[in-house]
Amino acid sequence: MSDRVREVLVVDHIGYRYYRDTDGRPFLPADRNRVRLITDIRKVDQARGDELAAVVGVPRGDGALLDAAALFHHTASGRSLEGVVALSEGLLLTAGGLRDRLGVPGPTEQQVLRYRDKVTMKEHLREHGIRVPDFAPFTEADAERLLRRHGRVVVKPRRGESSADITFLDGADALHRLLASAREDLTGYEVEERIGGRLFHIDSVVRDGVPLAATAGRSVQDTTSYRRLEAFRDVAVGPGRTLDRLLRFNRDVLACYPDFSGVTHLEVFLDDDEVCFCEIGGRPGGGGIIPGFRSRTGVNLDEVTIRAQLGDEIVRPAPPAAHLTGYALVYAPAGRLETDLTPPDADWIIDTQLRFRVGDLMPEPAGWNQAAATVTVRGDTETEVESRLDQVIELLEDRLRGTGRAGGRP
Template sequence: MTSQIIGNAPASHQEKQPVILLDRLGYSSYRGPDGRPFLPTDRWEVRLVTALERTGEAVGDELASVVGVPGAEPAPFAEAVRFQHRWGGRPAARLVAVTERFLLPAAELREELGIPGQRVEQALLFRDKVLMKEHLRDHGIAVPDFAPFSREAALTLLDKYHRVVVKPRLGAGSSEIHLLDDIAGLDRFVREHAGRLAEFEVEEFIDGQLYHVDSVVQDSQVTAAVAGRYVDSTMSYRRLEPCRDVAVPDGPLLDALLAFDRAVLAAYPGFTGVAHHEVFMSPSGPVFCEIAARAGGGGILAGFRSRTGANLDEVMLRAQLDGSVPHVPAPDSHLTGFTALYAEPGRVLRTPVVPDEPWITEAQILVGEGDLLAPPTRYSDAAAIVSVRGDTEAQVMSRLAALAERISIPTAPEPA
């Protein structure tokens, strides 16, 4: 069951092109700080498919039709896209999406409906961790030793490297990642995931610092990029500890990360858009971790915007609409960082308050008083994400530490 809201009448073909926006962020995310819509009202007739609870954000003259979909399962969203494609008797010219969970379904729907844009084959090279590593290994990129999961493959890698990592092939947000050090742990994983083992891959554990490079790409050539270091594990949420991130300053390390990023994206001929690329820096040099055809999560959007003035989600939409990315200036010399803060499960006693500081560039308060919080299951299940800027890495780190001390997210357990 979908809740449908019909807005403006369809525009004439000469005035605007119809575009379906497949969304779960809420339509307010697709506007600049000044309220300017990312989808210009003079060019696009927007047919929105969004989460039912987000339909209140669907405001704008460019919106022709809005369908709200309850729940999170992909099938109802796909059916809503089919409805929007038929709406007004004129097929949609484009189908766009920026959130990772929708990138592969969007590619499948483009093929089904005959809409131009990224196809399933290319989308899988950014989503399936086995296919992406096979592809990049064949292009000479250093990748971990890996295999589609089977007990036999895991045993072979465990015997060779003594520690392995098991990940969902289509996973995101550091969810369902398992570190295995012995056969007992492997057999426990096999028992607990019986019937789902084909959904996973297994790879050697890389002993190295994890970085990310966030890039704007035109025809497989990087036109702008910044890099960051995960100060804490992206699985800190399991311990309810902050996950901090800080930009990499100019120097040999940044040069090496950007060079590796260019080599990886050169292996994706014809790709135009935005890439979030995670890299291990091992003693022998950079090793590929994974890549996604989207902006990074947490405070990465805010950091990129602070240093370049560009919103990566808007860049991504422009790429899907026009087949080209806008010019993005070189990053400013200041650095940025962010901290993702997690809360104890239970009822939130009061909404978190962020200090009023000029060096805070963005504060995402994701919980409020009275909310009932379950234990986080992925990196994105933060209660608050706060982004900062500073002149040096040390200053950014000092400000992140101050935030962890000054922001409290008290909860109370629910009665049994």
């Protein structure tokens, strides 16, 4: 890229602080970028930095206002936009559509669909010989057909996030209850066979469909544990046959996206017999995946995502370090937070993200990503990582119960 300063539109609803590294270094430095930001109106206070040329806050989910703000940014300065960036899963398609309409380079809406829409991605990968669940866009007839064939199925929003609005069906009666209680038209859903085996994820930095570095993790709980207020644990997979199988499947899947560069988050089911695709995202995974990946490779996945969407060079990360990482999501019941959830200092705690401060009113979690606290740890073995996560969970859940165990090292 030349030294000329470019005009970049950032479409955001998580807050502009995620566009900086932990040391405050901007991912879009002012000497190379003039940033025009559209962000959640509740997070405008995070919009700070010399690179910011203009900021517009819009209510989250208001697509018409977001489109109007993008057009304003595109025309107001007298210089056309040269890039559109989005980190949030729910805004990837929006960013692709804006690139198409404004004539801006980068991933198009059609390209994004292949790793954002659950039906489109499975159709794409099935055509390339990847093992995917038996699936169909949701209709009552297709749900009945898949139930007869497999005995149990899962109904998911095609473009859903964070395991929200997922329903497990184990027979015709369950299907009829779903249809009777559905609060919306289910045409935006898919139905698929429920796969056995454990859920794993592989997170990669990718250049032209080839992983340059990848780590894998194992979900200890299911991703709907938030509905039970049960803490979720995820532990990195150490060297061995399981990791080899996961990385090989990851390479096979990414080869089906030869035009993709950036970051992928692939979820798969694994048992003794096979690896089966679950879903893929063209963005960093949530929870503690970003700090864990950085701890092992020195690379921030958000920064790689931004660079890729702007067509900048994707540099090969260092091979993952020998130590392992893992993270815990601790959920809280609805109510007012009365105790600080910051864990005590420990050299093996590498990151803590708190959703609430003391005194805040906490709603009931409505998705996997709505934890009160997310804590990422490191350890030499999977067993050590899992043990340390258990210590953190016990401490924070005791605080949430008001038992007073708020001191000492976890």
